Amino acid sequence: AVGGSPGPDWKEIMDYARSSGTIADQAFRAKLADWYVAAQGYKLTKFRTQTALSRGETPGPENAIGKIINANHLQDICNSAIEMQDHYGLIMDKDEAPADAVFQESFMWAPGLRIAGGTDEILKNIIAERVLGLPQDVRVDKDKTFAEMN
Numbered sequence: 377a378v379g380g381s382p383g384p385d386w387k388e389i390m391d392y393a394r395s396s397g398t399i400a401d402q403a404f405r406a407k408l409a410d411w412y413v414a415a416q417g418y419k420l421t422k423f424r425t426q427t428a429l430s431r432g433e434t435p436g437p438e439n440a441i442g443k444i445i446n447a448n449h450l451q452d453i454c455n456s457a458i459e460m461q462d463h464y465g466l467i468m469d470k471d472e473a474p475a476d477a478v479f480q481e482s483f484m485w486a487p488g489l490r491i492a493g494g495t496d497e498i499l500k501n502i503i504a505e506r507v508l509g510l511p512q513d514v515r516v517d518k519d520k521t522f523a524e525m526n
């Protein structure tokens with residue numbers, strides 16, 4: 377849930393790019409396609425979770441992927457939008473900024489979201505070990521108490 381719908385997504389930046397003319401830029405269109413594909417993949421993963429819950433099953437560790445996708449995309453999308461705004465991208469005042477500063481606000485929040493509720497690295501470890509079945513990370517403190525580590 378923590379990575380659910382954190383802020384502007386591909387749709388918001390697509391609308392903004394249309395209004396600013398950036399939509400014609402090939403490099404931007406390629407990024408937009410990547411954001412869209414990942415968002416659709418995440419949406420279908422969420423549907424699988426909802427189906428599992430409706431059948432009384434417990435959703436699995438694959439849900440760790442949600443916050444990795446959404447928090448990283450939020451940072452990337454907002455960064456792209458701010459760059460698109462050129463020097464106006466510096467303005468965070470809602471009354472003065474392009475698109476009411478929605479990209480600026482979320483850009484400041486995105487790094488925190490990549491930490492809160494489990495960092496990117498921890499979530500990737502969960503996916504690697506519990507979803508893909510890769511060997512465990514080295515854990516020198518496994519099965520040891522904190523006192524034994526000192």
Ligand SMILES: Cc1cc2nc3c(=O)[nH]c(=O)nc-3n(C[C@H](O)[C@H](O)[C@H](O)COP(=O)(O)OP(=O)(O)OC[C@H]3O[C@@H](n4cnc5c(N)ncnc54)[C@H](O)[C@@H]3O)c2cc1C
Binds near residue numbers: 489491495
């Ligand atoms: C905006 C925000 C809101 C928060 N809200 C809450 C809240 O409501 N309730 C709450 O209890 N906590 C909250 N937290 C705390 C949050 O859960 C922790 O900050 C987070 O789990 C990371 O733990 P840590 O800060 O101890 O970092 P550490 O665990 O010390 O990690 C430091 C760095 O080392 C990396 N690292 C650590 N272990 C490994 C490993 N095994 N493999 C690879 N890399 C590793 C991490 O990815 C990170 O980059 C919040 C944090 C933020 C930023």
